[in-house]
Amino acid sequence: MNNPSTSVAITSPIPARLVQLRSAMKEHQIDAMIIPSADPHLSEYLPERWQGRSYLSGFTGSVGTLIVTAHFAGLWVDSRYWSQAEKELAPTGIEMMKIASAASVAHIEWLANNMQEGQVVAVDGDVLGLMTARMLAQQLTAKSVQLKTDIDLLQTIWSDRPGLPLAPIFEHLPPFATVSRKDKLAQIREQMRAKGAEWHFVSTVDDIAWIFNLRGSDVSYNPVFAGHALIGHHDATIFVEEGKVSSDLQTILAQDHIHVRPYAQAANALSQLSAAEKTSILIDPRRITLGFQQAIPSHVKVIDAINPSVFIKSRKNAQEADFVREAMEQDGAALCEFFSWLESALGRERITEITIDEKICEARARQPHFISPSFGTIAGFNGNGAMPHYRATPESHAVIEGDGLLLIDSGGQYLNGTTDITRVVPVGQVSEAQKRDFTLVLKGMIQLSKAVFPKGTPSPMLDALARAPIWAEGINYGHGTGHGVGYFLNVHEGPQSISAAMPEPHTAMEIGMITSNEPGIYRPGQWGVRIENLLMTVPAVQTEFGDYVKFESLTLCPIDTRCIISTMLNDEEINWLNAYHTMVFHRLSPRVSGKALAWLETRTRSIC
Numbered sequence: 001m002n003n004p005s006t007s008v009a010i011t012s013p014i015p016a017r018l019v020q021l022r023s024a025m026k027e028h029q030i031d032a033m034i035i036p037s038a039d040p041h042l043s044e045y046l047p048e049r050w051q052g053r054s055y056l057s058g059f060t061g062s063v064g065t066l067i068v069t070a071h072f073a074g075l076w077v078d079s080r081y082w083s084q085a086e087k088e089l090a091p092t093g094i095e096m097m098k099i100a101s102a103a104s105v106a107h108i109e110w111l112a113n114n115m116q117e118g119q120v121v122a123v124d125g126d127v128l129g130l131m132t133a134r135m136l137a138q139q140l141t142a143k144s145v146q147l148k149t150d151i152d153l154l155q156t157i158w159s160d161r162p163g164l165p166l167a168p169i170f171e172h173l174p175p176f177a178t179v180s181r182k183d184k185l186a187q188i189r190e191q192m193r194a195k196g197a198e199w200h201f202v203s204t205v206d207d208i209a210w211i212f213n214l215r216g217s218d219v220s221y222n223p224v225f226a227g228h229a230l231i232g233h234h235d236a237t238i239f240v241e242e243g244k245v246s247s248d249l250q251t252i253l254a255q256d257h258i259h260v261r262p263y264a265q266a267a268n269a270l271s272q273l274s275a276a277e278k279t280s281i282l283i284d285p286r287r288i289t290l291g292f293q294q295a296i297p298s299h300v301k302v303i304d305a306i307n308p309s310v311f312i313k314s315r316k317n318a319q320e321a322d323f324v325r326e327a328m329e330q331d332g333a334a335l336c337e338f339f340s341w342l343e344s345a346l347g348r349e350r351i352t353e354i355t356i357d358e359k360i361c362e363a364r365a366r367q368p369h370f371i372s373p374s375f376g377t378i379a380g381f382n383g384n385g386a387m388p389h390y391r392a393t394p395e396s397h398a399v400i401e402g403d404g405l406l407l408i409d410s411g412g413q414y415l416n417g418t419t420d421i422t423r424v425v426p427v428g429q430v431s432e433a434q435k436r437d438f439t440l441v442l443k444g445m446i447q448l449s450k451a452v453f454p455k456g457t458p459s460p461m462l463d464a465l466a467r468a469p470i471w472a473e474g475i476n477y478g479h480g481t482g483h484g485v486g487y488f489l490n491v492h493e494g495p496q497s498i499s500a501a502m503p504e505p506h507t508a509m510e511i512g513m514i515t516s517n518e519p520g521i522y523r524p525g526q527w528g529v530r531i532e533n534l535l536m537t538v539p540a541v542q543t544e545f546g547d548y549v550k551f552e553s554l555t556l557c558p559i560d561t562r563c564i565i566s567t568m569l570n571d572e573e574i575n576w577l578n579a580y581h582t583m584v585f586h587r588l589s590p591r592v593s594g595k596a597l598a599w600l601e602t603r604t605r606s607i608c
Helices: 014-027 052-057 079-089 106-114 130-142 153-157 181-195 205-212 247-254 263-271 290-295 308-314 318-345 353-365 382-386 432-449 459-471 571-591 594-603
Strands: 032-035 065-069 073-078 095-099 120-122 146-148 199-202 228-231 236-240 258-262 280-283 301-304 370-373 378-381 404-410 412-414 421-427 452-454 482-484 493-498 514-517 520-523 527-530 533-543 546-553
Touching: 014 052, 014 065, 014 153, 032 052, 032 106, 052 065, 052 073, 052 153, 065 106, 073 079, 073 106, 079 095, 095 106, 106 130, 130 146, 130 290, 181 199, 181 205, 181 228, 181 308, 199 205, 205 228, 205 236, 205 308, 228 263, 236 263, 247 258, 258 263, 263 290, 308 493, 318 353, 318 412, 318 421, 318 533, 318 571, 318 594, 353 370, 353 378, 353 404, 378 382, 382 404, 382 520, 382 527, 404 432, 404 527, 421 527, 432 459, 432 514, 432 520, 432 527, 432 533, 432 546, 432 571, 459 482, 459 493, 493 514, 571 594
Parallel strands: 032 120, 073 095, 120 146, 199 280, 236 258, 280 301
Antiparallel strands: 032 065, 065 073, 199 228, 228 236, 370 412, 378 404, 404 421, 452 546, 482 493, 482 514, 514 533, 520 527, 533 546
C-alpha cells in the first residue's frame, strides 16, 4: 500500500480462552469441539449471545467454523476471509484452514480423517443445522466416532456471555407492507395443505419477520428479531423473549389468531404436538437446527421441504417493486451527496476509511424512510480493498491519501426497500493495470446485466456470464457473483444465488426476484475492484420456446469512467454504460441540487 495504516497492538485473550475450553472438554471427555458460526436460527449475522466462534478465535468475519482438540485448533474459512483471518489469527495459535467456499464440508472430512475410533466429537445441537448434522453423523459413524450434541460448553466457560436480545418488536405497516399478515399466512397454509402438513415450524428470522409483518433490531443491520414460529391451519404462535412484544401489539396479533409465548418454550411446544392420527409437520432441513428436529415426537410425520415463505418473499410484487425503485432513488441521491463531498474533500481534508463510513451513513440518514445501514460499510483503500469483507476499525484503518483505488461497498435499510452497492473511485493517479482490472470487472458486470434467459433458469447457471471476460484474462474471484436481497429485510436472501453452487431446482430465477451483480478482481496487498448493482428479474419476451426474462438495473449511481480503458469495451458495452448513466441522471437529478447535481452531471456524461 502507498499509505500507512493506523494500528494498535493488542494482547490477545484467545489463548487463555482456549485453555478454558480444553479444560472443560477434558472434564466432559470430549476429544474435539466444533464451534460453528451459527445460532438457533441459522442466521448469517448473529446476536452477541451466539458469537461463540468469534469469542474463542478472535476472527470477526461472518462465516467460519472452529474446531478445537487437545493439541490443535483450526478455523475453516473461504477465500473472502483469508487475508482477514491470517491477520486476526496471528496472535492466537489457531491455524487457518483454507476452503473453496462457505458451503464446503472440509472440516467434516478433517474430523473423519483425524479422529480415532471411540473418540467423541461434540457440538451444540441447538445451533447445528440439520443438514450439516446429517452429514457429520454419517461421516463420524463410518469411523466409529461418537457425536455428542446435547452440550453447550460455551455456557460453562463464557462467564460474561450476553443474554438474549431484548429490543422491542414493531410492525412493518402499510403502505410499505403491501400484503397483510392474514393473507401471507393464507399463502403459507395453502402450501402446507398441498404438502399434507398440519403444522409448520419456522426458525429463520427473516421468514418470521416477513410472514407476520414484524421487524426488530436484534441483529446489527438486519431488521429482524430472534424468534421461532409454529403455524397451524387455524392459529399460529410466535416464540420470543418476554417483554419484546407490547400488550397493544399482542392484541393486534390476536385478531389474526396469533399467540405470543416465551422464547424458551419453542422446543417444548414441538414436543407436545398431538398424538392424533396423521399429525404432520413441515420443516426445512436447511433452515432448522438438529435440536428442534429432535424435539419433534416420533409419532409426528415429518415433511422435509423448503419453507414456503422463502419462495414467496423472494418474488417482490408490483407494489413492492415500485417502493424499491423509490428507495433506490433515495439511496442514489444520498450517494450523490456523499461522492460530491468526497471528491471535493480529497487532498484538502484528512479522510480515513472510518471517515468514509461516517459520511456515507450521514448522507443516507437524511433520506426519507431510512432506518439503518444494511451491513457494515466496507471502505478499503488499495490493499485493504483486496479483502472482500474488510472492515476498518478505530485500531486499524488506512488514511485516504496518495495514489490508488478506493473500494466502497455499502447499503441502507429503508422502510421501502433494502440497498446494496459497490463502487470504486480513483484517488490521485491510477495505473494502467488498475484501470485494466476495473474495465474487466465492468465488462463482466455488464454481461450479466444484459442477460436474457428462460424463466426458471437455476441461478448458478448465470455465474459464468459475469466471469467470462475475467476468466479470459486468466483471472478469477473467490466469492459468488450475486445474492438475493430482501424487502426491508436481510441484505442476503435466498433461494437464488448466482455462484458456483449446485444448480438445484429451488434456485430458479423468477420474476420479481432482486439479486446483486458484483464481480470483482482482488490483488492481495495491492488493490481490489468490485462493481455492484442490484437487479430485478422482469419479463423479457415470450416465444414458441417459452417465457424469457431479463434484468432491470435497480441501483442508481454513476460508475466512475475515469477508471475505464474505453478501448477494451465493445460497442454494446459502451451503449449499455451510456444508457445506464442517462437513466441514472434522469432518475436522480430531480432529487439533488447544488454540488451534488453538478457531480451527478459530470459523472454521467457519455463516453465515446
